[in-house]
Amino acid sequence: MRFLISFLCVLVLVSYAVAYDPMDPNGNITIKWDVMSWTPDGYVATVTINNFQMFRHIMNPGWTLGWTWAKKEVIWSMVGAQTTEQGDCSKFKGNIPHCCKKIPTVVDLLPGVPYNQQFSNCCKGGVVAAWGQDPSQSVSAFQVSVGQGGTSNKTVKLPKNFTLLAPGPGYTCGPAKVVPSTVFLTTDKRRKTQALMTWNVTCTYSQFLARKNPSCCVSLSSFYNETITPCPSCACGCQNKKNCVKSDSKILSMVGVHTPKKDNEALTQCTHHMCPIRVHWHVKTNYKDYWRVKIAVTNFNYRMNYTLWTLAIQHPNLNNVTQVFSFNYKPLLPYESINDTGMFYGMKYFNDLLMEAGPKGNIQSEVLLQKDKKFTFKQGWAFPHKVYFNGDECMLPHPDTYPFLPNSSPATIATFKALIFSLLLLLAVS
Missing domain, CATH: 2.60.40.290 (Immunoglobulin-like)
Structure with a gap:
């Protein structure tokens, strides 16, 4: 039993170590969900992907984000992103959801999409700059309308098992955690508003896993x-x-x-x-x-x-x-x-x-x-x-x-010293 506990402790430490980068100790990708409004059967949320890594960016062909719904949620619509599959929506009549999958997979839209499909910081093909390189381009965001997901802070259940490909493997995401609601400034900066509910997910990179x-x-x-x-x-x-x-x-x-x-x-x-x-x-x-x-x-x-x-x-x-x-x-x-x-x-x-x-x-x-x-x-x-x-x-x-620095041999140094001594002696005699 002691051996098993020791083994598990070592495994945890190794898992943490491979995700820790001494050159960028605080680097991570934080995924933030801000519930902006309630709907008759759910909510509308802004999902923001912040790349806080100093020199690791998300390159082409971009990020892919996935999670598992806690209940029987569906995605009614999205702005600034889309799911790769709709799934089985056959039980719905009239309005058909954008996605009915239990585990949706979301990707960013490509540049040049129609204006009514765009959202702030979207539509870059999933390419996100590193924080240390260009903070203004280190964010990507989209809006999602969730149905059958609860209509209050007490009934909403946080999604689970977040995954991030950026663009390949290497990232491990922790559980979603409720945090203080995000505060926003209006355009004229005279009024503050805040999200109805906010949760964060932190993802760290490991080259060993990649x-x-x-x-x-x-x-x-x-x-x-x-x-x-x-x-x-x-x-x-x-x-x-x-x-x-x-x-x-x-x-x-x-x-x-x-x-x-x-x-x-x-x-x-x-x-x-x-x-x-x-x-x-x-x-x-x-x-x-x-x-x-x-x-x-x-x-x-x-x-x-x-x-x-x-x-x-x-x-x-x-x-x-x-x-x-x-x-x-x-x-x-x-x-x-x-x-x-x-x-x-x-x-x-x-x-x-x-x-x-x-x-x-x-x-x-x-x-x-x-x-x-x-x-x-x-x-x-x-x-x-x-x-x-x-x-x-x-x-x-x-x-x-490594290319080594040539060193003078003892014989060469002795010859050089003898030559200098003879020259000085010659000058003194003359």
Whole structure:
């Protein structure tokens, strides 16, 4: 019995650990339901999806939200979103509900839908920016009219078993919890109103649950060593080695091959690392008070254009970033006393879209950093400690393989000292 209890405790701790990200300790997606009015057999609610993650956004093809009704609720209508299936509504006569399924699945509408189908912060195809990248675009919302769901705070039963695909797996949602009703300001800001009832659902991300292998890797190089440290072999797993695509394959000319799938499955170019994304960090130049790094991101995924991409990097000298060329940059402060993490992301209409694999599937920038007291090129200090692309941690090479700083041998140093001594002696004699 003690063994079973210990095992369960470890399981709980592991489950919590895999959903905790030290680079973004407070990051989550919060789903908020605000009951705005009562109807004869239910209520009308505004459902808001807030992405409070600093550098993990919801990319194309967007979010999918699901839950289980507590009673026999139906969805009479929706604005700004739709369910993927109507279900069996045969018992209804006259007005037919939008959805009668016990477990509805909801998706965002695409841009360009008629005005009468739109709702505030809707209709972006489910794409939601990260909070750290663009707070104004980190929200998605829709309106739902629920029938047979209770007509007061005492009779409404909260939905259960929330699921979130964004766009693939990885998120775990907790139970719905009643919270203080949301307060709203009128347009003229002279009057406050509030929801009749509000509940929240919090969803956290785990890369461990999302996929068995990393989705990106890091390669390294430097001006002081001709050696290039490549991504580790099979860094992203080699189970799909047989299904990878060569750059000259006829498959690439097929219609629809570049269309993303809902499960976010990659169509990867054949490489030794088999990763959809490779990040290259090159130590380019050394000045007296500054040093320069070149960062390049290459897309090996023929199925995906990465919109709103983010690159989060941890390095002790990022607290002294002087200038960033052709990327946007924002410091991340997961802990108030430590400033060693920053987020790079594209400039709108310039390089915020990382094209699919091929000649255009590459973006790059340079970073100028001011040296601090700890600066050194020794023991791989100039290379990043952690790299995240679109919120997933990339595999770094083993430190033993990093480009090393050439050291002068004892014999060379002795010869140099002897030469200086002879020159000084010669000058003294003359």
